[in-house]
Amino acid sequence: MELHKLTVYKAHELIKKKEITSEELTKAFFKRIDNIDDKIKAYVSLNKEKALKTSRQADKKADFEEPLLGIPVAVKDNICTKNLRTTCCSKMLENFVPPYDATVLTKLKEKYAVILGKTNMDEFAMGSSTESSCFYPTKNPWDLDRVSGGSSGGSAAAVAADECIYALGSDTGGSVRQPASYCGVVGLKPTYGRVSRFGLAASASSMDTIGPITKDVTDCAFVLNAIAGLDSYDPTSSDSPVPDYLISLQTELKSAKIGIPKELLGDLVDRDVKDAVLKAADFYETMGCHCEEISVPHAEYALWVYYIIASAEASSELGQYDGIRYGHRAEKYEDLQDLYKKSRGEGFGIEVKRRIVLGTYLSDDENYDKYYSKAQKIRTLIKKDFEYAFDKYDFLITPTVPSTAFRIGEKIDDQLKMYMNDLCTTPVNLAGLPAISIPCGFSKGLPIGLQIIGKPFDEATIIQAAYAFEQNTDYHKRQIEWKEG
Amino acid sequence: MFIDKDTVEQMADIAHMHISKEETNEITKELSFLLECFDKLNQIDTEGVKATVHPIIDKNVFREDVVQESLPIEEVLKNAPDKDNRFFRVPKIIE
Numbered sequence: 106m107e108l109h110k111l112t113v114y115k116a117h118e119l120i121k122k123k124e125i126t127s128e129e130l131t132k133a134f135f136k137r138i139d140n141i142d143d144k145i146k147a148y149v150s151l152n153k154e155k156a157l158k159t160s161r162q163a164d165k166k167a168d169f170e171e172p173l174l175g176i177p178v179a180v181k182d183n184i185c186t187k188n189l190r191t192t193c194c195s196k197m198l199e200n201f202v203p204p205y206d207a208t209v210l211t212k213l214k215e216k217y218a219v220i221l222g223k224t225n226m227d228e229f230a231m232g233s234s235t236e237s238s239c240f241y242p243t244k245n246p247w248d249l250d251r252v253s254g255g256s257s258g259g260s261a262a263a264v265a266a267d268e269c270i271y272a273l274g275s276d277t278g279g280s281v282r283q284p285a286s287y288c289g290v291v292g293l294k295p296t297y298g299r300v301s302r303f304g305l306a307a308s309a310s311s312m313d314t315i316g317p318i319t320k321d322v323t324d325c326a327f328v329l330n331a332i333a334g335l336d337s338y339d340p341t342s343s344d345s346p347v348p349d350y351l352i353s354l355q356t357e358l359k360s361a362k363i364g365i366p367k368e369l370l371g372d373l374v375d376r377d378v379k380d381a382v383l384k385a386a387d388f389y390e391t392m393g394c395h396c397e398e399i400s401v402p403h404a405e406y407a408l409w410v411y412y413i414i415a416s417a418e419a420s421s422e423l424g425q426y427d428g429i430r431y432g433h434r435a436e437k438y439e440d441l442q443d444l445y446k447k448s449r450g451e452g453f454g455i456e457v458k459r460r461i462v463l464g465t466y467l468s469d470d471e472n473y474d475k476y477y478s479k480a481q482k483i484r485t486l487i488k489k490d491f492e493y494a495f496d497k498y499d500f501l502i503t504p505t506v507p508s509t510a511f512r513i514g515e516k517i518d519d520q521l522k523m524y525m526n527d528l529c530t531t532p533v534n535l536a537g538l539p540a541i542s543i544p545c546g547f548s549k550g551l552p553i554g555l556q557i558i559g560k561p562f563d564e565a566t567i568i569q570a571a572y573a574f575e576q577n578t579d580y581h582k583r584q585i586e587w588k589e590g
Numbered sequence: 591m592f593i594d595k596d597t598v599e600q601m602a603d604i605a606h607m608h609i610s611k612e613e614t615n616e617i618t619k620e621l622s623f624l625l626e627c628f629d630k631l632n633q634i635d636t637e638g639v640k641a642t643v644h645p646i647i648d649k650n651v652f653r654e655d656v657v658q659e660s661l662p663i664e665e666v667l668k669n670a671p672d673k674d675n676r677f678f679r680v681p682k683i684i685e
Contacts, residue, residue, distance in 0.1 A: 204665040297645045311645060340651035341644065409628050420605060427606070429678055434671035441681050442606065450608025458602070458609055459617050463624065465601040466593065476628060481641035483634055488642060521623070537645025561646055 108133035109267040113324040116270055117172045120163075127160035127175025131219050134177045138221070138268050146243050147253070147263035149182055150190045151222040163217040172327045173216040179269035181260050182223040183230055184315065185304035186210055189220070193306050194238035195228045197426050197433045197452030207304020208339065209273060209315050209332045216331060221269050224259030228454045229423065230280055230308040232256055233526045234511070237456040242513055245287060246585050247551055251510040254284030260318045261288040265585065271319045271328055277308045278411050279506075279530025281316040282542035286505035286554025289544045289583070291325050291571070292318045294530075296562045297537035298343035300329075301336030309418035310341075312411075312534040321581055322543065322572040326350035329564060345562045353569040356576045358392050361566075364399035364498035369529045371405075374507040381546030381553045382504050388574060389502075399498065401490040406483055407532035408524060413467055413480035414535070419457075420464025426452060488536045495560045500570055503529045505542040505554030529556055539564045543571045544580035552580075592625035593618060 108130050111119070119125045135153055142148055156177070163175030180186060183193045185203035187210070192198045206214065213220070227237040235243040235258035243258040245251040246266040253262035257274030261284035264272050274281040276294035285292025293316045300315045307313060317328035333347045365386060370379055386396040428434035428448030435447035453461070467476045494501060507528055533540045538558055545555035555574070559567035575581055598618045602609045609617065663676050672679040 201669055204661050204668060298647065311643065337653070341647075343647065403634070406631060406634065409624075409631055412624065413628060413631075424605075428671060429680055431669035432671070438681065441683050444681055445606035446603075446608040449606055450610075453607065455613055455616065458607060458613060459620055461605050461607060462598055462601045462609070462617050463621055465605045466597070466621070469601070469604075476631075478641060479631055479636060481643065482636035482639040483631060484642040484645075485639050486634070486636070488645065524627075535642075535645065 109137040111270060112320045113172060113176055113270055113327050116176055117174070120175050121169045127163040127219060128157065130175065131156055131160040131177055131221075134221055134269060141266055142268060144244065144249060145246055145262050145266050145268065146241050147224055147259045147266065147268055148179070148222045149192065149194060149225050149240050149259065152189050152220050155189070156219045156221055159217060159219050163219065166217060171216050173213065173218045173331050175217055175219060176270050177219045177221045178213065179221050179224050179260055179263045179272040180210070181226055181257050181272070181274045183226060183275055183306040183308070184209065184273060185306070186220060186223065189223065191223065191306070193229045194226050194240055195452065195454065195457065196239045199239070199433065201431055203304070205304065208301035208336045210304065212332055224257070224263055224272060226259055227256035228457050229306065229419070230256040230275055230277055231419070231456050231460055233279070233283060233523055235259060236513065237454055239454055244513070245510045247289060248510065250512055251551070252287065252513055254287035254510060256280040257318065258284045261285050261290055261292065264288070264290045264318050264320060271317060271324055274316055274318050275305055275308075276314050276316050276534070277312045278415060278534050279527050281318060282505050282530050282540060282554065282556060283526060285318050285542045286552065287510040289552030290318055290320060291322055291541065291543050291581070292316065293325050293329060293541045293564070294533065294539060295329065295333065295564055296343070296539040298341055299539065299562065299564065300332050301334070301339040301342045303336055303338035307422040309415040310422060311418060312415065322568060322575045323354055325541070326354055326568050343562065348565050350565060350568055353565045354572050355569060356573050358389070358394060358570060358573040361389070361394040361499045361570065362497065363389055363394050363396045364494050364501045365396060366401040366404055366494070366501055366503055367398050368401055368404040369503040373525055373528060374504055375509070375548070377546070377548035378504045378507060378509070378553050382502060382555060385502060385545045385555050385574060388577065392573060399494055399501070401494060401532065403483060403486045403490050404532045407487055407535055408528055410480045410483045410487065411527065411531035411535055412524070413476050414484065416460045416464035417468045417477050418464070420461045420468065423457065423461055428452070484535050487532055491536045491538060500567055501558040503556045503558065505529060505556040509548050509551035509553060533558055537561060539567055541567045541571050543575055545574070545578070546580060547583070592622040
């Protein structure tokens, strides 16, 4: 049995029946990482000793009903892990070792989840390809010349390449869904407030969310069950009741009304991607659902609204990195001002600097009304567009990304193309909605993702829609053909 | 003209962040492009529209002010680039 190919559900069954131990499973994953991560570069830190220790503790536990007990997980490197280096893939935090766990980590550790290590990402989650990581880009397991997507590219690639059973990522403008789409795995961005952000290094705090990246929809439900809920450490987390998402795992999906926003299926979307989404609509029709083209009129402006708000928030959030209390400090400086400037100048990469300068400019007195305030008002209009759509429809479907994974280095010099990557994902963050990306086809051997968007706190419906599609199609079962050498 | 090099340098200065000449050029080029894109937003009528701050709930969260245990000082100082006993060390700021 190839242990590294197991899903959460299957591994849990085997552990429960005592057919395998968590220790065996954990060792199998470190072996897999040893064998393959040189090619993929999904991880930036490993947690071998402690992971093996946790796995042995898990094996001694009596509660074998807990689905995540002893299951190996990879964690994005902007989620704080106590006593395990957390860098945000920035030189600024190259040696930062958090003194506390993020709430999601506390929840996983209570269940004796086995933390394998930390995964690569774009610096401070700013980017769509992991190319802005201060370490190295993560390669796409489907084609090693291509990007894994971003910013949670390391997490998505680790899941796709069987270097972990599941992973956590964060999504501010598509950073869970886009890499999940590029790597042919499942990625869920929960409703804003559904999962605590405590211990997540902020990128744009009115849009940041933490979400699971998994091999299938069943696993996604298991992980969301474990991490969702109110947290007193995060005042933006919600007290809305958390249902058991496993109940959503039903293959029947009768008479759902589905909207297809035309603004997110226009000329910017590749032919093959568009065809795959329309084929998914046909599938839902055959299941007895009703699909209709709809208009979300302000969605086409969402990308620019997103960049204004995200940059303004980032420039403010990243003010905390000043070289005083933690993070990089320049070796030579003349006075305090010089210490700040040099420490920040040396610690941040170009993409982060670009966003800080932009954010500072946009929230400047002179530009505040013209850009920032304007963007926040259009954000209201985008929210209302979705509210209007959800009066009539149960969920919406769109491509996750307008195209499949691009070549490493291809887009880094062409920013417009890079921005267009986020066309379909950013409106969802602005409106705070839940959305899931699942595999729905292939174009020239590369995975295509279907995005299913739901009403606030209605993760249950999108999980059900995703599950029904997955169980009646084979896209998630396609195996990566590894080239020798 | 959407943004010039001087403005970019001035913004970096406000953000207490050194940027090289090369970075200034690159950022100026990129931001000019982006600001041109942002101009499209002016077509949208937002008269009377309220700004969204929190995407889902618009309420303040209060709690009782209760004393709780905090991290031990040595843990807090563990990541400090320069420290002295129980303090962060910083350059002299008062002449």
